[in-house]
Amino acid sequence: MKGNEELIVVLNTLLKEELSAVNQYMVHAKMYQNWGYGKLHTAIRNQAFDEMNHAEMLIERIILYENTPTVTNINMLNIGKTVSDMIDNDNNEEIGAVNSYHNAIRFARSCDDYVTVDILTRILISEESHLDWAETQRNQIQQMGIENYLLSQVETSNE
Ligand SMILES: [Fe+2]
Numbered sequence: 001m002k003g004n005e006e007l008i009v010v011l012n013t014l015l016k017e018e019l020s021a022v023n024q025y026m027v028h029a030k031m032y033q034n035w036g037y038g039k040l041h042t043a044i045r046n047q048a049f050d051e052m053n054h055a056e057m058l059i060e061r062i063i064l065y066e067n068t069p070t071v072t073n074i075n076m077l078n079i080g081k082t083v084s085d086m087i088d089n090d091n092n093e094e095i096g097a098v099n100s101y102h103n104a105i106r107f108a109r110s111c112d113d114y115v116t117v118d119i120l121t122r123i124l125i126s127e128e129s130h131l132d133w134a135e136t137q138r139n140q141i142q143q144m145g146i147e148n149y150l151l152s153q154v155e156t157s158n159e
């Protein structure tokens with residue numbers, strides 16, 4: 001099936017952002033685990049898997065349109081040095097993702113490609129939940145202080 005060429009470019013750009021997020025979150029998840037923050041490790045590891053699922057949905061759509069997905073490019077990663085910076089960087093990543101999906105949905109709608117609109121909207125729902133999670137962590141750090149917050153994130157993990 002042929003798709004709109006410009007829309008395929010947009011889908012490949014989203015794919016690049018998803019693959020970047022997978023990498024950033026995998027590294028952050030392992031840093032959290034290394035420091036013994038089991039709850040943060042589990043939360044971000046699960047988000048990395050969500051981003052991989054998003055990448056898979058985009059790849060499937062690009063292949064359906066008889067194109068080859070670009071999986072060799074990623075953006076510059078923002079790996080934090082402290083828990084607070086890592087959460088801020090991931091928060092920024094999610095703000096970017098929500099914006100990108102809003103723009104992409106608008107463009108897909110202008111192409112009358114309503115199935116792509118539906119797929120992108122399902123991903124947007126997931127990105128909003130990631131953004132909400134990051135905002136909650138930032139609020140908790142602000143309200144209880146970083147030390148109390150970090151204490152609340154200690155949990156044994158077998159991963
Ligand atoms: Fe994503």
Ligand SMILES: [Fe+2]
Pocket residue numbers: 021047051094097126127130
């Ligand atoms: Fe996300």
